[in-house]
Amino acid sequence: MIYLDYQATTPLAPEALAAMLPWLSGPEAPGFANPHSPHRYGRAAAAAVEIARDQVAALLPPGGRIVFTGSATEAINLAILGRRSRQVAVTPIEHAAVLDTAQASGATLHRLPMRPDGIVPADVAIPEGTDLVAVMQVNNEIGTIQPVDALADAAHRAGALFLCDAVQGAGKLPPHADADMIALSAHKLYGPKGIGALWVRDGVELAPLIHGGGQEHGLRSGTLSPALCAGFGAAAALAAARIDEDAAHVAVLWTRARALLPEWTLNGSAEKRWHGNLNVRREGLDAARLISDLRDIAFSAGSACASGSGRPSHVLRAIGLTDAQAKSSIRIGFGRYTMLRDLEDACVGIAAAAAAQGVCSG
């Protein structure tokens, strides 16, 4: 099996698993303690949580704090619902976690324009009355990098706060300094599933969604898992240490994969892009059939969350693709642990399976 779906989730880094294990102890060692208990075992667990908090914070700008959550989806919910925003501006290529939450919040939704290369114009006008602008740093389907610094400035000029969904970008791209809130997921940066975080700039007020024991400064009740925090922290520290190396590795993979799929059209910008995401299409291709034909290669037709719905991707539509073009698009996602040889084999297999569908070349 060749795994090429790094936007859906990444493998757990061995370093992250190693960091988790001391906090997953049985009765022989007190690493399992509740980090909110005041006894020494609880305090040791709480210290592990704080070390992890610093490690995750190091991926983000100074001047804010990390609130650990159960997922990035929950972090986004906390950011949008916790601000009680009345008017939210979004790009049409945001993840469902942003679009659905903004819709469900009852806020008026403003959709910012989208260019065919999958990037919001940096000089976009923020509609008057907007109180929150939510834009992703890197798109999960087509990998395009948004001009979040310029958009954060525009949001601030319009009197709005800026929420950045950095799920796909954190640990891969340098942090951007101007956001007010940033949502992260551990399992997209080689950490464990079951934990995310919301970075909140100092002074930004939020109302909690989950009440109870008052953990995380009252913003998110529920017992924190020292193991998940430690795994997230170790993954974040590793990503920060390897940021150049990881980027160089995916650049090599990207160049080779593009060369092996010369007849495919790229969806989204080639330059302003995280190069671990190759989203391509061929006219006449049935992407769903391609995926089911290639049982030994795990890749996808869009986001994991929307897959199975059978609906054409809202992201590909937003950049101007027809439904037919969207259904002939595939997403190949690779990263730190992808071997060049495996990616080459997969591209050759994908090209052959497409040819077997009778897709004309050129």
Added chain:
Amino acid sequence: MDNPLYLDHAASAPLHPAALDALVEGHAIWANPSSPHAPGRAVRAALEDARERVKAALGWDGELIFTSGATEALAIALGRCRLPLVAVSAVEHEAVLRLAGEAAVLPVDRAGRIDSEAAALAGLVTIQQVNSETGVIQPLGEIVTAVRAAGGLLLADCAQGAGKLDLPPADLIAIAAHKFGGPIGIGALLLRDWSLLSPSGGQEHGYRPGTEAMPLARAMAAALEAGHGWLDEAARLRAQLEHGIVAAGGSVIAAEADRIATIGAYVMPGMSSAAQLIRFDGMGIAVSAGSACSSGSMKPSHVVAAMGIDGGGEMIRVSIGRDTTQDHIERFLGAWREVAGSRRAA
């Protein structure tokens, strides 16, 4: 740490070795369970298998939503139940009390129990199965009958009882894995029928968005399957503990009530909870002043106050688990006598 003695299982229990194995094995397949490709389907299958195993181990034939813990499960139930919250008991966990709003607060008697007739209301009634500080078990069988007869629904917070006691016949039930040997970071909301809640969209049948943590779900199932055959021994050890505490001048909160075998609350007259905790902690003994979430704040227990009992400020909770032994209890009793003796000397 020198010779630790952990008697705070109600805050968090050790991870069962089978749960650790399941967690590590689960991390070996890392696909997203919503992905349609083969590894994604394998993770989905493992997740659904874990769901069925959790339900089977609990004897629950309704639906199950995996959450990050009991607090989130309670928040989902309280936030999206089709009936409004009309009553909670006075001894509920903070996760419930903070959302109680205008709901009636049902009093408890000196044994910590609510009157089931008082819960006969035509809305959502939220009552815990086991109190996290005193171990008192509520008569949820009678309560659910009364609630249903009035046209209401019962949400039971079973964080402390699940995996140890049979589940009550409630409509909605919140549980947390780390109280029964599973990992911190996963719990579940059990519901009799999807129609009891309005959906949110996203994963978990549209009731809990966010990528599901299959390794945690597998670990939760493994912990439950390890069973609770040790509870008889726990009951014996606790009886011994309480005999020793009473002999040394302490008292047992709700001694006569029906209590879970793993939790007890004890008063050491003349010494504050905080002072006791510091002394025990210095001896390497982990106990607590109440629930872990509120114990950092050192507020006197709202639970004991609601029971109309003095001594909440001098109370500690001792909670035992699967691995607690006779030696542990004897060591704790020795420490108790030492701490109590120093109080008189002072």
